[in-house]
Amino acid sequence: MGQTNPPFMSGVPELLLLRLLEQREMYGYELVKAIKLVTGEAISLGEGVIYPVLHSLERGGALKARRKKVDGRTRVYYSLNAKGRTRLERLQGEWVRVQSGVSAALEAPANA
Amino acid sequence: MGQTNPPFMSGVPELLLLRLLEQREMYGYELVKAIKLVTGEAISLGEGVIYPVLHSLERGGALKARRKKVDGRTRVYYSLNAKGRTRLERLQGEWVRVQSGVSAALEAPANA
DNA sequence: ATCTATACTTTTTAGTTCTAGGTATATATT
DNA sequence: AATATATACCTAGAACTAAAAAGTATAGAT
Structure with missing residues (x-):
């Protein structure tokens, strides 16, 4: 008892973050802009x-944080480590599964 | 104030229900099985x-309910009305938008 | 007699995401 | 000089969904 699964469609913000950080290290404010960009304004x-999300991923050991001073402002750059890559793969798999399921439902004429 | 948007990924259960009910009238228990079926077990x-969800859609005027007695058990059949069709279109559009956005993010090498 | 499947329902809990605020520095504008 | 805008971080509280769990009741199978 007390063992609950997360909502089946959740984790998309996390997935997007991990996917972007897989390509290169980025900082929070940069990620906010990047997500709007790469999703073609579809997701903001x-x-x-x-x-x-960044903080909880870091606490969970999926991300490594590194502070860097640039122009007097402090940026916190995040990068994926092994745990983060595993997590990305899992979330991506789940997303593809759900996405396929919904697509099937939307396309199916579902009759003889 | 007090005006909040729903979580951007929500409404998939509703979308699936509406999509199935667009094809033919169904009852709740039947929908539970049908969703598993049409999504290829991806969504349960x-x-x-x-x-x-059915109740709230009915209250909102998107669905029409009709009780029917079959084999001593009572079934409540739901069907789409005009409002429901409009809602289906809107949700479907939103889904396609979000789905495209995520796909873009997942596929993009996102560099020069 | 018991178990499984059908059929509906509601309450509680868990979890995520959203809004809205707050701090602070640098640069551009008026 | 004052103000506005952009950068950059952070958190608390509210809103909302969906999950789990349990409950009622009938029919049919073992």
Whole structure:
């Protein structure tokens, strides 16, 4: 008892973050802009979504953080480590599964 | 104030229900099985998800309910009305938008 | 007699995401 | 000089969904 699964469609913000960080290290504010960009404006996640996810991924050992001073401002750059790559693969697999399922439902005339 | 948007990935259970009911009238228990079937087991929504959604859609005027007695058991058949068809179109459009956005993010090498 | 499948329902809990605020520095504008 | 905008971080609280769990009841199979 007490063992609950996360909502079946969740984890997309996380998936997007991990996918971007797989390509190169980035900082939070940069990720906010990047997500809007790569999704063609389709998805827009505010800082209030991004930062908490970054922190929880770091706590969970999926991300490594590195502070860097640039132009007097401090940036926190995040990069994937092994655990993060595993997690990315898992989330990506789940997404493809769900996405395929929904597509099937939408396309199927579903009759003889 | 007080005006909040729904989570950007939500509404998939609703979308699936509406899509199935667009094809023919069905009852709750039937929908539970049908969703598993048409999504190729990718998505499995329990009765605790289906019934509340059906009720709220009915209250909102998107669905019409019709009770029917079959073999001593009572079934509540639901069918789409105009409002439901509009809602289906909107949700489907949203889904396609988000789905495309995520796909773009997953596929993009995103560099020069 | 018991178990499984059908059929509906509601309550509680868990979890994510959204909004809205807050701090602070640098640069551009008026 | 003052103000506005962009950068960059952070968090608390609210809103909302969906999951789990349990409950009622009938029919049919073992």
